[in-house]
Amino acid sequence: MKILIMGASCAGSTTLGKALAARLHFPYFDSDYYFWEQTNPPFTVKRDRDERITMLKNAVEPHNDYIIGGSLVSWGDEWLSAFDLVVFLYLPPEIRLQRLKDREFERYGEVIYNDAERAKAYQKFIDWAVAYDTNAISGRTRQVHVDWLNKIKCPVLQIRGDTTVEQRIELIVTQLSGGLNPL
Template sequence: MKLHIVGASGSGVTTLGKALGEALGVRYFDSDEYFWVVSEPPFTKRRPAYARNAALSQELSQQPRWILGGSLVGWGDQWLTAFDLVIFLWLPPALRLSRLQQREQERYGSKIATEPARAAQYHAFLAWAAGYDDNSSGGHRTLANHNSWLTQVTCPVLELRGDLSVEQRLQLVGHKLIELGWH
């Protein structure tokens, strides 16, 4: 079983991925760990595409079952055939952005207000995230790109749209896995 969870930043990809991994006893991988080089401040240095793809492919090849969260749009066509099920998450933009603001405050606290560079990064991130649904964020992670990518993957796609709890999402994924013959 090779599952991929994708959605906008703040849609709950990591939360569902970790919960699903725990429920199924399967390792969860996050694409951000391969896309970004560990840095301070975080999420400022991108890893070269060849390096991130090689590292992710290597890690996944060592596991018979896994869950991968994050957007792979623009990472190459090899990912279109890599999964047994793709789970797409969508939340209303206002709710998603509120969750992102709260998450960033929890992560970085007063640094957002007291460090000019961190404040600029925070505001740029929120502006980028706000552009997901209307496709104005630039780059690959937009609703239009995700919708297009979902039509290209060769496996079933489960779309979970709306403000569902983690428990509701787990239940819906569980039903889909049973439907597909995975217990």
């Protein structure tokens, strides 16, 4: 079973992916690890597209079952048929953005406000995250995700709203067992 869990930044893909991987005893792979060079501060240097694709393919290749968390929309059409299930998480923007701000402060502390360069990068990130729902940028937006999901060759489970990780896991397990999805 090959599962992709995706959504906007702070929709809960990583948290759900890790929890589901633990429940199903599958390895978990986070697309951010492959997309970004390992830098300090993190998430500042994008990895070469071909390099990240090769790295992810090599990581998942030995496994029959796995979960990938994150968006693969710009990683090539081969990913459209690579999964048995794609889970799309959607949170209302106000909830997601508050979680994102809380997470960034938890990760980095006051430096995102007090250091001029980091504050500028933080604000740019927040602006990018807001634009996800308004489609005001090129790249990863809600519409880009919806368009990509419409091309997927496997079932897509959409989980909308502020549900708990356990509720989300139960919806996925129900989907995997052939049950009906109430959402």
